[in-house]
Amino acid sequence: MFFSKNLRDVDHCFFSRIGGYSKKKYSSLNCGKGSNDNRLSVENNLEIVHKYFNLPKSKLITMYQTHSNICKIVEPKLLKKEYKCDGIVTRHPDIILSVLTADCAPILFYDEKESIIGACHAGWRGALNGIIENTLSSMRLLGSNINNVSCAIGPCIGQSSYEVKSDFLRSFLDKSIKNQQFFIKLNEDKYLFSLKNFITFKLEDQGVRNIDTFAIDTYKDEHLCFSYRRSLHKKEDDYGRMISTITIKGDHS
Numbered sequence: 001m002f003f004s005k006n007l008r009d010v011d012h013c014f015f016s017r018i019g020g021y022s023k024k025k026y027s028s029l030n031c032g033k034g035s036n037d038n039r040l041s042v043e044n045n046l047e048i049v050h051k052y053f054n055l056p057k058s059k060l061i062t063m064y065q066t067h068s069n070i071c072k073i074v075e076p077k078l079l080k081k082e083y084k085c086d087g088i089v090t091r092h093p094d095i096i097l098s099v100l101t102a103d104c105a106p107i108l109f110y111d112e113k114e115s116i117i118g119a120c121h122a123g124w125r126g127a128l129n130g131i132i133e134n135t136l137s138s139m140r141l142l143g144s145n146i147n148n149v150s151c152a153i154g155p156c157i158g159q160s161s162y163e164v165k166s167d168f169l170r171s172f173l174d175k176s177i178k179n180q181q182f183f184i185k186l187n188e189d190k191y192l193f194s195l196k197n198f199i200t201f202k203l204e205d206q207g208v209r210n211i212d213t214f215a216i217d218t219y220k221d222e223h224l225c226f227s228y229r230r231s232l233h234k235k236e237d238d239y240g241r242m243i244s245t246i247t248i249k250g251d252h253s
Helices: 039-052 124-129 131-141 166-173 177-182 195-205 228-233
Strands: 011-014 060-064 071-073 082-084 087-090 096-101 105-111 116-122 149-153 163-165 183-187 190-193 210-213 242-247
Touching (some): 011 105, 039 060, 039 096, 060 087, 071 131, 087 096, 087 131, 096 116, 105 195, 105 242, 116 242, 124 166, 124 195, 131 195, 166 177, 166 190
Parallel strands (some): 060 082, 060 096, 071 087, 149 210
Antiparallel strands (some): 087 116, 096 242, 105 149, 183 190
């Protein structure tokens, strides 16, 4: 489990891969319903998550993530178990917003003044195409002021593990020449990309100043983290997903 100092005033947790029921390559807290893991194991793992917050299963909201820039507002009267999007926000208590990742970055947001929370799945494609901006825009629709927003970028793939080719670089330079700063050149066709620094830049560009990050590389830290890229390099046919969560606990006294 990982916790952010920026989110110390709100219930949250970046869960690692440790502490669940899954076996072998999914060992052990695989929360990816889209994986080929045993269904019961995944459900038991998700039960660990909602029980951690002492909330019922129906309050744990997951996303069917497609690397999009779509963010949705979660309302209790129209509550679904799963939303097809890559960002979710709410101002209602006792709803657990969650993100599933395995190299991409989970980002959790909190506006303490207005009691608004958000979560998004930021891989390179979503971050490049606006998932961060759209998640913050949805928080603003609920009444949030960006100056009051704190956030944490959870464990993701590190730059030294993220080798890409020149066409990947071109996708970023087509958006802005400033994006050159997030790449280290290895040779004419190979570069190392910093997803974490790119996301931090995007957040700062939107006016978010209180940003926390973790010095954890999901690719290298195999004991703690699932990694899509590592599974490819090991020639595995599937991989587990970690879950990152945030909720505003109501008054149950």
